[in-house]
Amino acid sequence: MLPSSLQRLKENISGIVLGKEDSLTLLLVGFIAEGHVLIEDVPGVGKTLIAKALAASLNADFHRIQCTPDLTPTDVTGFYVFDRQSNSFSFRAGPVVTNILLVDEINRTVPRTQSSLLEAMEERQITIDGQTTRLPHPFFVVATQNPIEHDGTFPLPEAQLDRFMLKISMGYPNAEDEENLLLTHGKENPLLKLQAVGGEKDVKEWQELSRNVFVHQSIRSYIIELVRATRTHSAVAFGASPRASLALVRAARALALLRGRKYVIPDDIKYLAGYVLNHRLLLKREDRLRGVKAGQVLEELLAIIPVPVEKDGD
Template sequence: MECREERASRVNFGLQELAVRLRSNIARVIVDKEAVIDLLLVALLSDGHVLLEDVPGVGKTLLAKALARSLNLSFQRIQGTPDLLPGDLTGISYFDQRSSRFVFRPGPLFSHVVLVDEINRATPRAQAALLEAMAERQITIERETRPLPRPYLVLATQNPVELEGTFPLPEAQLDRFLMRLPLGYPSEEAELALLQRFREAEPLEELEPVADAEAILRAQREIRRLYWQPEVERYLLTLVRATRNHPAISLGVSPRGTLALQRASAAYAAIHGRDYVLPDDIKRLAPVVLAHRLMLTTRGRLRHQDAEQVLQEILENTAVPVETPDLTALSRRSARSERP
C-alpha cells in the first residue's frame, strides 16, 4: 500500500499545464482540431512518431509546422519524390579541399522535428532510410553511428486517395509509427473562422514557442512514472492479444504495438491531469495506435471490413475492468492535489 501511495504522490500537473500551453498555441493556427492536437501531443510525450493520413488541403503540413514552431526546436521538411535518395535524408561525406579531409554534412534527419511530406511518393529505398532513425534515434553512415537530437519526432503525411505514382509503406515501417491520424474536414463554423483568421494575417508566422527541449524530455520521463493498476494493464494486454486471434485479421498487433499503446495511454492520462491510467484512456487510444498495425484476411476484405471496424468489434466484445476501491481513493487523492 505504501508503494501505491508513493506513486500517487507523484501527481505532476505541470504536464497538464504544458499540454494546455501547446494546445492553445497550435489552435491559433489549426481551427477546430483540439482532439487531433491532443493526440499529436500524446505522440510527442510518448517519444513516438505520427503518420498524418488524409486528403489534400486539410492542414496536415500546417499542423506539423505549428507544432515545431511551438516547441522552439530545430525543424526540417522533406518532400517525398521518386528521385529522393537515402543520402538526401541522412547526409553525406564530401572531400573538403581546404582541409584535405572528408567532412560529414548532416541531412535533414538530424533535426528535432522532421516533416516527411507525401512519404508514399518516396521510393522504398528512401523510405528505408527512415527506419533506423525512427526506431533507434541514430543513423549509421559509413560504419559510423551518429546519435540524433532528443526529443526526436517524425511527422509523415500521405494522401490515401491518390495512389498513382506512390509506394505504399510496408508493414515494418507502419509499425514504427506510434499512431496514424486523420484530420477530416472542418465544420462550417470552423471553416468560416478559418477564412477570417487567414484573411487578416498569417497565424503561423506570428506563432511563438511555448516550450523547449528540456521541458519535453522532462515530461517524457514523468510519464513513465504513472501508476498502472494490474487489472487495467491486463485489459490492455487482452485487447492486443485479441487482434492475433480474430478470424478477420491475418497479422495482429506486435509487441512493439503493445508498448506503444501503453506509452500513449499513459501520456493521454497525464495531459488530462491524472497520474494513473483508466480503461477509457486505452479505449480512446486503441483505434489510432493499433489499427494501422493490422492486416486483414482476404475474407475480411471481401466483407468490406476495414481495420478500424474490426478493432471496434474487439473493443465492444472485451470486458472492461470495473473501478476498484484503490483506484477510487487514488482519484480522490489526485483531485485534492489539483485544488489550490
C-alpha cells in the same frame, strides 16, 4: 492536473490550427510518448500547419522533406564528402538531423528511401558508411500521406507502419471553424507571429511526467488481452506485435497526462486503441475483398473483451 506549460502549448497551437482539438491531442500524445505520428488525409486540412505550429511553439529545429519518386536515402540522412584541403571526409547532415521532421507525402517515395527512416525512428540515430550519428532530442517524425491518389505512390510496408505510434486523420472543419479560418488565415500567415512558449527543458519534463503516470495491473492485462486478441481473430492474417502493446501503454500514459490525471483509466485505452492498432493489423486477403476493415475488427474486440472495473482497495 495538466502542467501549466503543457496547457500553454495546447492553447498556442489551437490559436493557429482551428477546430482540431482531437488531432492536436493525438499529435501531442505521440510527441510526449516519444513516438511518431502518421497523418492520412486529403490535401489542405492542416497536416503541415500543425507540425510547423508545434515546432514554432517549442522553438525547435524543424525540417521538411517533400517526398518524390527520385528522392534517395542520402537526401534524407546526409552523406560524407571528401575535402581536398584537409584530405579527409566530412559529414553533411541531411534533414533527418533535426527535432521535428515533417515527411510530406511519404508514400510518394520508393521503399528504399522510406526504409532510410527506420533506424532514425526506432533508435534515434543514423548510420552512414559505418559511422553512427545520434539525433538531437527531441526527435519527432510527422509523416503525411494522401489517401485519394494512388498513381505514383508506394504503399508503406508493414515494418514502416509499425514504427508509427499513431495513425490519425485531421478531417474537414465545421462551418464555424472554416469561417474563423478565413478570418485569421485570410490576411497573412499566422505562423509568422506565433511565439515560442516552451523548449527542450519543458519537453524533457513532460516526457518524464508521462513515464511516471500510473498504470494498474488490470489495465496492463486489458492491453495484453486486446492486443493478443488481434492475433487470433478469424479475419486477421497478422495481428499487432509486442511493440503495439508498448505503444498503447506509452500513449495511454501521455493521454492521461494531457487529460490532467496521474493514472490511466480504461477509457484511455478504448479511445486510443484504433489510432495505435488499426494500421498494425494485416487482414486476410479474402476478408479485405469482402470489405472488412481493421477498424471493424477492433470495434468487435473492444465490444467483447471485458473492461477492467475498480475494486475496493485498488
